[in-house]
Amino acid sequence: MALTLSTSGITNSGTIQAAHVSQSIDALKGTHAYDLTPSGSINLTGSMNYRYKTEAVVVANTDTLPISISTKPSGTTFIITNTTNDSTSNQLRFDVPAAASTVAGTHFKFLISQIGADTAIGVAVNRPILFKGTAADLMARIIDGSSGLYSTTNPDNGVLIDASRYSSGDSFEAICDGIYWHITGQKRIAGGLS
Numbered sequence: 689m690a691l692t693l694s695t696s697g698i699t700n701s702g703t704i705q706a707a708h709v710s711q712s713i714d715a716l717k718g719t720h721a722y723d724l725t726p727s728g729s730i731n732l733t734g735s736m737n738y739r740y741k742t743e744a745v746v747v748a749n750t751d752t753l754p755i756s757i758s759t760k761p762s763g764t765t766f767i768i769t770n771t772t773n774d775s776t777s778n779q780l781r782f783d784v785p786a787a788a789s790t791v792a793g794t795h796f797k798f799l800i801s802q803i804g805a806d807t808a809i810g811v812a813v814n815r816p817i818l819f820k821g822t823a824a825d826l827m828a829r830i831i832d833g834s835s836g837l838y839s840t841t842n843p844d845n846g847v848l849i850d851a852s853r854y855s856s857g858d859s860f861e862a863i864c865d866g867i868y869w870h871i872t873g874q875k876r877i878a879g880g881l882s
Contacts, residue, residue: 690721690722690723691711691715691720691721691722691723692722692723693711693712693715693722693724694711740763740764740765740797741760741761741763741764741765742764742765742767743760743764743766743767744766744767744769745767745768745769746769746770746771747768747769747770747780747813747815753778753779753780753781754781754782754783754820755780755781755782755783756782756783756785757782757784757785757796757862758783758784758785758790760796762791762793762794762796763795763796764796764797765796765797765798765799766782766796766797766798767799767801768780768798768799768800768801768817769801769802769803770802770803770804770813770815771802771803771804772804772805773803773804773805773811773813773814774814774815778815779815779816779817779818779848780815780816780817780818781817781818781820782798782817782818782819782820782862783820783822784819784820784821784822784826784862784869785822786821786822786823786825787821787823787825787864787866787867787868787869788823788825788866788867790864790866790869791864791866792864792865793863793864793865794864795861795863796861796862797859797860797861798859798860798861798862798873799859800813800854800855800856800857800858800859801856802856803855803856810855810856810857810876811855811856812852812853812854812855812877813851813854813855814851814852815851816848816849816850816851817848817849817854818846818847818848818849819846819847819848819860819862819869819871820845820846821844821845821846821869822845823845824842824843824844824845825843825845825867825868825869826840826843826844826845826846826847826868826869826871827840827843827844827868827869827870827871828840828844828847828871828872828881829870829871829872830847830860830871830872830873830874830875830881831873831874831875832875832878832879832881833875833876833877833878833879834878835878835879838881843868847871847881847882848881848882849875849880849881850879850880850881850882851880852877852880853875853877853878853879853880853881854875854876854877854880855875855876855877857876858873858874858875858876859873859874860872860873860875861873
């Protein structure tokens with residue numbers, strides 16, 4: 689959990705302590721993780737390095753499911769691998785928090801990486817994947833192989849992709865606008881969406 693800059697002990701005509709200054713330096717250098725919330729514009733004269741927050745999620749029959757995405761920070765990329773690709777009816781389930789209780793702009797990515805022992809791209813996954821909402825606030829817009837665009841007519845509380853209907857190289861994203869979760873992405877093998 690990130691720290692917050694503190695003004696505790698800083699008063700007019702008071703003595704500035706080393707800790708008052710060092711916390712700001714630590715925050716700007718990245719020595720310790722601090723939550724920073726600028727309220728104006730930021731002008732950079734140098735370079736800025738940014739990378740997605742990533743977390744590898746190894747899919748195996750012994751995994752504890754479901755996986756609550758709300759326990760991870762916004763911007764997390766889940767890299768889904770299953771090197772044995774064991775056939776199972778157990779869903780790989782990602783629980784999505786209610787959109788109304790989520791900050792607009794919160795987003796997560798799901799990349800289907802190596803599936804099976806073969807490192808070749810395109811191996812189908814032998815288990816279903818489910819994006820499960822707590823309310824009917826999931827809106828799916830997924831490019832579905834040769835079938836074109838899969839789109840829900842109304843918000844739903846789940847988006848299910850059947851076993852063997854997604855594969856290595858596919859990717860999905862969940863983005864919240866504060867009202868709905870937009871589940872978007874692309875998959876190579878057509879069909880199996882509900």
